[in-house]
Structures are given as structure tokens and as C-alpha cells.
Amino acid sequence: MTPGEISVRRRKPTLDTVAAEAGVSRATVSRVINGSPRVSAEVKDSVESAIGRLGYVPNRAARSLAMRRTDSVALVMREPDATVLSDPYLGNIIIATSQALIGTGVQLVLVNAQNNAEHARLADYVRSGHVDGVLLASMHDDDPLPRVLLDAGIPTVVGGRPQRHLPGLSYVDVDNVGGAQLAAERLLTAGRRRIATIAGPQDMTAGFDRLGGYQRALSAAGRKVDRVAYGDFTRESGERAMSVLLDRHPDIDGVFAANDLMAIGALRTLRAAGRRVPADVSVVGYDDIEMAKHTEPPLTTIHQPVLDQARTMTELLLTQIGGDPVGDPVVLPTELVERESA
Known part of the structure; x- marks a missing residue:
């Protein structure tokens, strides 16, 4: 055994060291360990040889005594x-x-x-x-x-x-704060001055962070951040929240909804109230779901890579x-x- 091999063994080998030894990616090593059929016989032999040389033992196998796996x-x-x-x-x-x-x-x-x-x-x-x-x-x-x-x-x-x-x-x-900032900044660049938001549940980080991104963008522009109503990420809650905003702030001209379903609900309420989108009120959603392409008008939104x-x-x-x-x-x-x- 060479000094280099002794050093590797003492460092308790990981997937990365096995991958380097076999000349493959760590994802490939994981596939071999998990029995994936998407690995060629040649690569499988190379990885298994590297595992043997390094003495690599998966932690899960060590914890479960003889690799009890449910797959x-x-x-x-x-x-x-x-x-x-x-x-x-x-x-x-x-x-x-x-x-x-x-x-x-x-x-x-x-x-x-x-x-x-x-x-x-x-x-x-x-x-x-x-x-x-x-x-x-x-x-x-x-x-x-x-x-x-x-x-x-x-x-x-x-x-x-x-x-x-x-x-x-x-x-x-995903970068929820940054995405919400992009949404609010889009409304600002469209010339909207009284921008509200339909925020998501504040016990979820997506809802909390998206409200924070909206507040950050408006504060940086010197605008009020008190036009806020809350929903639960459903279309119905977007309809209700939009009604609340119109009652409290009838002069709003821009809305950022923290997801597309709530934005779709907001569009329905605005239409029922006789508000034209985007002529009277601009609306931006979040998620970029398939339905966002087919609303009337099609919804400007934030794409997150689901x-x-x-x-x-x-x-x-x-x-x-x-x-x-x-x-x-x-x-x-x-x-x-x-x-x-x-």
C-alpha cells in the first residue's frame, strides 16, 4: 500500500473521494451504490473497485447493520x-x-x-x-x-x-426575496405608484420572504409598504384579499400577488369591480404555472425553477x-x- 493510499484511508473516504478514484462524478457513484440500472457494467466495475480499494462504507449501511434498505x-x-x-x-x-x-x-x-x-x-x-x-x-x-x-x-x-x-x-x-423584488420593481418601472401586495402565509418561508422582497423594493423607491392583504396561496384567497385591498385602498394601481393562483383570483375580482388590467391596475404573480399563460390578460409573473x-x-x-x-x-x-x- 502506498503512502497516498494510507492517507486516503485515514481520511474516511466519502462519495467525492470514491468518485475521484474511479474518475466519475459523485452522482454516478451514488447510482452504483443505489443499484441504478442507468450505469454501464464497465463504470459499475470501476466504481466498485474504487470502493474496495478505499474501504468506503456508506453511513446508512453502517447505521442499519447489513444495509437494510427499502428502496x-x-x-x-x-x-x-x-x-x-x-x-x-x-x-x-x-x-x-x-x-x-x-x-x-x-x-x-x-x-x-x-x-x-x-x-x-x-x-x-x-x-x-x-x-x-x-x-x-x-x-x-x-x-x-x-x-x-x-x-x-x-x-x-x-x-x-x-x-x-x-x-x-x-x-x-429558490430566491424568494429576489424574485419578489423583481416583481415589485416591474410594477415600479411600469409607472405604478400605489402598489399593493397579496402576501402568502407568514408561517411559510415562501410567504414571509416574498413579502420581504416586496417591502425591500418599495422602501428603496421611497414608496409606502402598508397596502398588504394576506391569502393562503389559493385562488379563492386571492379573490378575497383583492376585495379587501380595493375596500381599503381604492386608488391602488399595481398588485404583486405572492403566487399565481392568488393573482388569478385577484384578476377575477378586479374584473368584477370594473378595473381594467393593466390599464387601471397592473398585476404580477409568482410561480409561472401553466395557467399563467392563459389568463385574460396573460399573467406577468416570476418563474421559479420547480x-x-x-x-x-x-x-x-x-x-x-x-x-x-x-x-x-x-x-x-x-x-x-x-x-x-x-
């Missing part, structure tokens, strides 16, 4: 069933996660835990070893599940930045399951999509 992961959402079924963002997360698992040999288990009792049952289910890891989406601030999973040593990745920092918890977010977010979450989880250390948080960029509503 399944759970995607957990904490929303009412009707919300999961009707929200295009959540639907895209489910689809993209399923696509990311194709060819890995890992199955997706979809779990909708709406309250604390269901969370307790879910925690028992996961701790009993029924899944190898968990993806958490649409989390609220009072959710105890991330801490329960961390304490149990379950590989976990969260979609969105947790409001409470938990050391060792991996997450993939598919990339889900793929990245899945890849981070699979590498954790394969024994890799918890990755650094990932924040993906957003961009403005200009259409006719603003």
Missing part, C-alpha cells in the same frame, strides 16, 4: 388534500420527484400529513424503517417533523428554507442515503416572465 423514499406534504390536488406548484413537485427517481430503483411514497396526529403516525412509520429517506415539501413553521427526523438519523431534505435553523438539515430553496428544485432535492437525498455527508443549502435563481398583465 423507497417518502415525499411528505402538510396541506389539505384539496390543496395538494389543486395547487400546480405541488403537483409539479410530485411529478418532478417521480421523474428524478426513474432508473434509480427507488420508489416514491406520497404522504399527506395534515395535522399533528398524522405527523406523529408518520414519524413512527419512518422511524420503523419503512423508507430510506424523506423529502419534505410545503412545510409550516410549527412543523415538528424535521427535528424528529434529524434526531432519528433519517436522511432528510426540505423544499424551502426552514424558518428555524436546524444544524444538519439539508434544503433546496423542476430543478425537485431534482436537486432528490439527488441530495439519494447521496445522503448512499452515505454522503449532508450537503450545503442550495438556493436557485428566479426570473421575470413578462406578459400582458403588467
Whole structure:
């Protein structure tokens, strides 16, 4: 054994060192460890040889004594069933996660835990070893599940930045503050002076951060930031919030809604009130869902890379399951999509 080989062994090899030894990417190493059929026999032999030379042992295997694996992961959402079924963002997360698992040999288990009792049952289910890891989406601030999973040593990745920092918890977010700033700045450059917002739930970081981005943009422009109503990311709540804003501030000429469903609800209320969009009131949404192209008028919005977010979450989880250390948080960029509503 050479001095270099001794040094590598003493450093406790990781997926990165195995990848370097085999001359492949760490994602390829993870696929080999997870039994993916998307790896050629030649590459598989090369990776397995590198694992043998380095003495690499996946952490998950060490914890579970003889690699007890279920070859399944759970995607957990904490929303009412009707919300999961009707929200295009959540639907895209489910689809993209399923696509990311194709060819890995890992199955997706979809779990909708709406309250604390269901969370307790879910925690028992996961701790009993029924899944190898968990993806958490649409989390609220009072959710105890991330801490329960961390304490149990379950590989976990969260979609969105947790409001409470938990050391060792991996997450993939989008730049919600920056995206909301882009939306408000678009209204400002359109010449709008009395700009309101329909904010999302403040116990979710997406709602909290998007309100913060709106406030930052308007404050920088010397404009008031007190034209605020709140919704719950549903179309109906956007309709109600828009009615509240018109009652309180009948002179508003611009609206940023914190997601497209609420923006679509706002368009309906504005139309019923005889307000023309964008002649009287400009509207900008957030998400860039498919329906945004087909509203009347088509909705200017902020595109967030939902598919990339889900793929990245899945890849981070699979590498954790394969024994890799918890990755650094990932924040993906957003961009403005200009259409006719603003």
C-alpha cells in the first residue's frame, strides 16, 4: 500500500473521494451504490473497485447493520388534500420527484400529513424503517417533523428554507426575496405608484420572504409598504384579499400577488369591480404555472425553477442515503416572465 493510499484511508473516504478514484462524478457513484440500472457494467466495475480499494462504507449501511434498505423514499406534504390536488406548484413537485427517481430503483411514497396526529403516525412509520429517506415539501413553521427526523438519523431534505435553523438539515430553496423584488420593481418601472401586495402565509418561508422582497423594493423607491392583504396561496384567497385591498385602498394601481393562483383570483375580482388590467391596475404573480399563460390578460409573473428544485432535492437525498455527508443549502435563481398583465 502506498503512502497516498494510507492517507486516503485515514481520511474516511466519502462519495467525492470514491468518485475521484474511479474518475466519475459523485452522482454516478451514488447510482452504483443505489443499484441504478442507468450505469454501464464497465463504470459499475470501476466504481466498485474504487470502493474496495478505499474501504468506503456508506453511513446508512453502517447505521442499519447489513444495509437494510427499502428502496423507497417518502415525499411528505402538510396541506389539505384539496390543496395538494389543486395547487400546480405541488403537483409539479410530485411529478418532478417521480421523474428524478426513474432508473434509480427507488420508489416514491406520497404522504399527506395534515395535522399533528398524522405527523406523529408518520414519524413512527419512518422511524420503523419503512423508507430510506424523506423529502419534505410545503412545510409550516410549527412543523415538528424535521427535528424528529434529524434526531432519528433519517436522511432528510426540505423544499424551502426552514424558518428555524436546524444544524444538519439539508434544503433546496429558490430566491424568494429576489424574485419578489423583481416583481415589485416591474410594477415600479411600469409607472405604478400605489402598489399593493397579496402576501402568502407568514408561517411559510415562501410567504414571509416574498413579502420581504416586496417591502425591500418599495422602501428603496421611497414608496409606502402598508397596502398588504394576506391569502393562503389559493385562488379563492386571492379573490378575497383583492376585495379587501380595493375596500381599503381604492386608488391602488399595481398588485404583486405572492403566487399565481392568488393573482388569478385577484384578476377575477378586479374584473368584477370594473378595473381594467393593466390599464387601471397592473398585476404580477409568482410561480409561472401553466395557467399563467392563459389568463385574460396573460399573467406577468416570476418563474421559479420547480423542476430543478425537485431534482436537486432528490439527488441530495439519494447521496445522503448512499452515505454522503449532508450537503450545503442550495438556493436557485428566479426570473421575470413578462406578459400582458403588467
